[in-house]
Amino acid sequence: MYAITHDDQTLNWREQSTPGPLDDNDVRIRVAWAGMNRADLMQRAGGYPPPPGASEILGLEISGTVVETGTQVDRLQSGQQVCALLAGGGYAEEVLVHQAQVLPLPEGFGLREAAALPEMFATAWLNLFMEGGLSLNQVEGRAEHVLLHAGASGVGTTAIQLCRAFGHPCFVTVGSDAKLEKCLALGADAGWNRHRGSFVEAVKAWGGADMILDPVGANYLADNQQVLNADGRLVLIGLMSGRCAELDLGRMLMKRQRLIGSTLRSKSPQAKGAILDELYKHVWPRLVQGDLQPLIDRDYPIQQAEDAMAYVESNASMGKVLLSVNDQA
Structure with missing residues (x-):
């Protein structure tokens, strides 16, 4: 697969190892959109390393399509469009994530809108x-x-x-x-x-x-x-x-x-799952009704991640900046 690397402090779209193997509770997702967060800027600068065992690739939230599920995954299925909260790895064509950190899209939401939901909400x-x-x-x-x-x-x-x-x-x-x-x-x-x-x-x-x-x-x-x-x-x-x-x-x-x-990134999959359960109960219905909405500033192709990050760093943005990986995922 391809993913963003930042070994030389520049962001490059390069071929990388596909994440795996799949654990029993894991879901493999083909990424459509990735959200950009200030935590990504901090990690790139060396001030916010990923938790032990997490991907070194930037990116804490994505939307996409489930392509593979572990043997214990019971609420998600291949072909389903979802969004997910990650500990890392989102600036890539594929991610592996515990099923507790994945939610179905709110009714009426597309993949672009959904990518702005997990980390912010x-x-x-x-x-x-x-x-x-x-x-x-x-x-x-x-x-x-x-x-x-x-x-x-x-x-x-x-x-x-x-x-x-x-x-x-x-x-x-x-x-x-x-x-x-x-x-x-x-x-x-x-x-x-x-x-x-x-x-x-x-x-x-x-x-x-x-x-x-x-x-x-x-x-x-x-x-x-x-x-x-x-x-x-x-x-x-x-x-x-x-x-x-x-x-x-x-x-x-x-x-x-x-x-x-308070930090979210270092919490366990179970703790993150408890937060997402709250969102699914209290927030998802309000998103469907239009009472709440993710505010998206703009988006960039994943190959222009360097430009996107410069824009976020400038403090000019209002709401979420997204990276388009494959909107047909």
Whole structure:
């Protein structure tokens, strides 16, 4: 098969070994589309190696067609169109993945749209509702205020929609007024262009945050603590600004704040499967109804992965960037 290599720090479409052999719970998928994520940029730069045993090839999500199943696979069959959450290997013509990490396409969705679902929705769902503790039922719970940093990113635009769908107002920070307008159109309650300075006073005036989803890290820690309400949860999912910062333990104690570190990639197939089961139950029906949608910025042929990654690195994108491998897969 062909796959993207990056041994010399350039991305090249070259012949590689076909993944195998197939384990009992594995599914072999002929890839149609692959999603690009910032984790791929980090891995290429040497800062985010794949978990032990995972493919060294970039790519954490794909859509495609099942071409082979293991002996214990009981809910998928050859010829079925699916999308999958991976630990690596997506920038390739074929992938092997545990059946727990594979979902059928939502009714009415094509392969291109479906490739934008696994990583964005799994990351947003895990960290908003499973780690961050947001309620799914506003009859029994109360609406909480959510602060989303990098609101125009793939995860950010997904999180905005999930907050809207489940009744939690959200405030976004973004890098331009154009991105802010788009986030507000998606359902954000309010927002802030980070180029205007600190978001602290704007978020305080909004009522503070009960939960924060933060891919930025070090540079935002102090300001995050200032706007996090009593019993608030700060879920850290990235380190775009660095990994070391000073934590105000006194504020943390007095306001009963919780700091939660979260990564999806290193979770076991069973843990990822539990997240995807939640998506299939709570999100897939809303996708079919049109209440939620993956926001796709643009796509590139897989042979132009270098250009696609440069575009993502420029911070100009709004939503997901996709790579076309074989749309007829």
